[in-house]
Amino acid sequence: MFSLWFFRWLCSTFHYKPDYVSLNLLFGSLLDARAVKAAKGFLDSTGFNPAVTLLERYVKCLCKDGLVDEGIKVCTLLKEKKLRSLLELYHQGMRESEFDVVRVQCLIRALCEGGEVSQAYELLKKVLKQGLDPGHAVYPQLISIWLR
Incomplete structure (x- = not known):
């Protein structure tokens, strides 16, 4: 959850534009932590399309x-x-x-x-x-x- 908070802070404060690999890593970390609602919120807020293996997970x-x-x-x-x-x-x-x-x-x-x-x-x-x-x-x- 700290990673998600840091990600949001980084994007809002420094207008950071993460790459596809970074987005997949963060999304995968949320799934590893079984933070399903946070993962859903992450997808909704970023609008990015994760890797197929992550979508399956x-x-x-x-x-x-x-x-x-x-x-x-x-x-x-x-x-x-x-x-x-x-x-x-x-x-x-x-x-x-x-x-x-x-x-x-x-x-x-x-x-x-x-x-x-x-x-x-x-x-x-x-x-x-x-x-x-x-x-x-x-x-x-x-x-x-x-x-x-």
Whole structure:
């Protein structure tokens, strides 16, 4: 957080214009510190477009903090730029961490809201095959989205 404060002071006092590498380093530091709201504020205030790997980490952090809607927006940005599909991004995150009920519920919800219903079903099948039940909240959501 001190780095963010220093960055803002430097920019406002000396009209410092940071380069792309510096912006990525600061953004990555905020993600390392799990300061998701500060990272979001940083992106909003600077308007810079971070490296793809940082955007992917940002999505994971947003989802872990329960900010799935914001995560979907970032995923949509990634998808629009054709950098990665939404499913690849989420499955990469799932491979790097253990499956748990809350994470699976968030991912299925995010996929459904992102219009990737068939991919949400694929994730559900994969999770069920591994013996994890994502809970009853998932099923009505999948059914209601499918019927739209």
